[in-house]
Amino acid sequence: MNHLQADSIRKSYGDKLILSDIFLSCNQGETVGLIGRNGSGKSTLLKIIFGIENAENKYVKVNKKMIRNLGDSRNLINYLPQNNFLPTELKVLTIIKLFLQSQRREFLLNNEHVKPLLDRKFQNLSGGEKRILEILLLIYSEAKFILLDEPFEGVSPLVRDYILKIVNEEKSNKGFIITDHDYENVLKISDKILFLSNGNLKEIRNEKDLQEYGYLTSSTYTN
Numbered sequence: 505m506n507h508l509q510a511d512s513i514r515k516s517y518g519d520k521l522i523l524s525d526i527f528l529s530c531n532q533g534e535t536v537g538l539i540g541r542n543g544s545g546k547s548t549l550l551k552i553i554f555g556i557e558n559a560e561n562k563y564v565k566v567n568k569k570m571i572r573n574l575g576d577s578r579n580l581i582n583y584l585p586q587n588n589f590l591p592t593e594l595k596v597l598t599i600i601k602l603f604l605q606s607q608r609r610e611f612l613l614n615n616e617h618v619k620p621l622l623d624r625k626f627q628n629l630s631g632g633e634k635r636i637l638e639i640l641l642l643i644y645s646e647a648k649f650i651l652l653d654e655p656f657e658g659v660s661p662l663v664r665d666y667i668l669k670i671v672n673e674e675k676s677n678k679g680f681i682i683t684d685h686d687y688e689n690v691l692k693i694s695d696k697i698l699f700l701s702n703g704n705l706k707e708i709r710n711e712k713d714l715q716e717y718g719y720l721t722s723s724t725y726t727n
């Protein structure tokens with residue numbers, strides 16, 4: 505079984521400490537939900553794990569392989585950034601051929617959400633169409649661990665439910681770390697939920713804990 509471990513992660517911007525000695529682990533078959541207020545450092549943590557952001561200290565491993573930079577994470581970790589990352593000028597069909605090997609390509613070419621988009625340039629897709637294409641390309645990539653930064657942002661409920669379904673289906677082959685302010689769906693999909701605050705991660709169980717830690721106000725959460 506594949507295993508991702510991130511340990512002793514420390515990161516500051518200027519004199520502001522963002523992450524202080526963070527430990528996080530994810531197994532194949534597991535979805536880890538990461539919740540925190542705006543600016544708490546969730547994206548920074550995912551970027552450090554993926555290898556595109558430096559840290560003062562970090563120890564990231566997939567199985568026995570140390571991940572020191574982006575090159576090390578190739579075929580092991582993939583990351584969905586908050587902003588679109590695909591080449592804007594290319595048609596969707598070309599993008600799929602570039603990103604996926606033939607076996608996995610077929611699934612996407614016949615996917616109900618992607619098939620109608622194949623002849624269109626990425627730049628001409630709607631925000632939600634761009635997002636679902638990016639997410640599916642990552643989920644069907646070779647990588648063993650998929651880090652999704654705000655996957656539910658800008659997608660309709662139908663597409664959001666489809667993302668939840670695909671993540672659950674692919675979980676047997678991969679591990680997922682998901683952060684999104686749609687906390688209800690993060691709670692729904694996650695096997696383990698971590699709350700990032702003041703540079704530290706705490707494991708939480710439910711919405712009541714989120715209220716206790718000040719992520720939700722009592723009027724947001726009423727049960």
Ligand SMILES: Nc1ncnc2c1ncn2[C@@H]1O[C@H](COP(=O)(O)OP(=O)(O)OP(=O)(O)O)[C@@H](O)[C@H]1O
Nearest residue numbers: 517518522540541542543544545546547548549586
């Ligand atoms: N390159 C940078 N230089 C300086 N400060 C930065 C940089 N990138 C992020 N920060 C700061 O680090 C903190 C954490 O940012 P990060 O984007 O990781 O937060 P987040 O939890 O993902 O927030 P959000 O939920 O709003 O997306 C913020 O205060 C942000 O302003």
